[in-house]
Amino acid sequence: MSEDTTPEIVLALEIDDPALADRLATLLGNVAGLRLAAPGETAMASVVARDPRVMPEDIALTQRELDVLALMAEGASNKMIARQLNISVHTVKFHVGSLLDKLDATGRTDAVAHAARRGVIEL
Amino acid sequence: MSEDTTPEIVLALEIDDPALADRLATLLGNVAGLRLAAPGETAMASVVARDPRVMPEDIALTQRELDVLALMAEGASNKMIARQLNISVHTVKFHVGSLLDKLDATGRTDAVAHAARRGVIEL
DNA sequence: GGGAGGACTGGCCACCCGGCCAGTTTCGCA
């Protein structure tokens, strides 16, 4: 069938590491049906670095901590989280405390930022 | 040098759109020197969707607000921000208030999350 | 010269946050 519909995928490279970026550009540049985005062009998808700094899973958050963390990322207060999860504010504080500890954060804002950086949560 | 170090690039697909993900998987699956990551495998880079929310600067934050925002994302308290920027805590609160307003956030955590989502700051 | 906006500062105050102490139940596992 003729490819007049040309479902060509435009990919952007967003890689800091020059070496890796170069290799990717070389490899991806020769793939039919795929094109690297021109500077400033709007791409359909991007290739981003998945840096090797402490990958998740070694953080080991409990399910409940994940619940609390997700609501924290929404900007919810302890009171709101308590209401949402049907637990007391004290319990929320308990989980928040564990999160600050495990994520090595100084406060809830820092905790959310750290978690997002490590891919534990998605903003 | 010989290629015993096998510089094979491991790519992860993090695309929500099933159609796009499928096409990418097909295209990228046949590229020599490149491999798609197995589920759970640590990838060197990821292919992510470049959603159309082009993050325009319609938010219009002042330079000072950006300064404060950046430090907020680091988990800094108002006091720390004041010290860092050599201004009073009151002024920091003033800027934080403007930030909450402009970013439509309920608190500093929410503000940082919103800003990160819109690409105003990088975590 | 007068207005508008930005940056900056102060006081005051209700509320929230995080850390400390203490306790309970439930569950899985050795």
Added chain:
DNA sequence: TGCGAAACTGGCCGGGTGGCCAGTCCTCCC
């Protein structure tokens, strides 16, 4: 069967946060 981990709850309290009021300096622009 006992023991640890997880989840849950309470009181207390110092300090942080955010919203309100007020004001002073600038600079840019009509």
